[in-house]
Amino acid sequence: NAGVTQTPKFQVLKTGQSMTLQCAQDMNHEYMSWYRQDPGMGLRLIHYSVGAGITDQGEVPNGYNVSRSTTEDFPLRLLSAAPSQTSVYFCASSKLAGASNEQFFGPGTRLTVL
Amino acid sequence: AQSVTQLGSHVSVSEGALVLLRCNYSSSVPPYLFWYVQYPNQGLQLLLKYTSAATLVKGINGFEAEFKKSETSFHLTKPSAHMSDAAEYFCAVSDQGFYFGSGTKLNVKP
Secondary structure, X not given: OOOEEEXXXXXXXXXXXXXXXXXXXXXXXXXXXXXXXXXXXXXXXXXXXXXXXXXXXXXXXXXXXXXXXXXXXXXXXXXOOOHHHOEEEEEEEEOOOOOOOOOEEOOOEEEEEO | OOEEEOOOXXXXXXXXXXXXXXXXXXXXXXXXXXXXXXXXXXOEEEEEEEOOOOOEEEOHXXXXXXXXXXXXXXXXXXXXXXXXXXXXXXXXXXXXXXXXXXXXXXXEEO
16 A cells, blocks of 8 residues: 555645645555644644545645545645645544544645745 | 643653653543654554553553543653654554544654
């Protein structure tokens, strides 16, 4: 299994540009989520999905969109990038939405918005 | 909503010394709790998790954590630090989503 994969690893955008961060998992996990990591703030939940066709907002959803058309993929869209979105983004998945299931993390995407 | 507090953003210990990383949670019901480790420029890796089966949980790399309901704590310990333990450690609580603490960077001095 490749586990959780993310592309790209690095990205530089200009303010106002849009882009999609890709996330895929091959473990048949129902639950997927996106986090951003900023120094001193830990990981903050952006959006999550408990299965194909179902998404919901986390702590910091503004400026981001998600969709879940398949079990495997959970892309994160930045509609109009802002410097405040400079961060490291992690995608994660777990077997079920149940609270006892640990999450598996991708390697991250480092995004810089100029 | 769940929340997690990690006391001490940086902890420094000597090699061979006890490691103690603190985590307190807020929850009206016993939660599911996790510790993750992040090495530089990598994703997060699960160290251990508490799911109510036992209050003392053993994880990988010699780490363990004790769930104390009366103190709403889930502190992470390791009896003897190794240089390879230098990393950032995150405590997390699970509800509809995972909610992470702000992290503690562990430095191990030779």
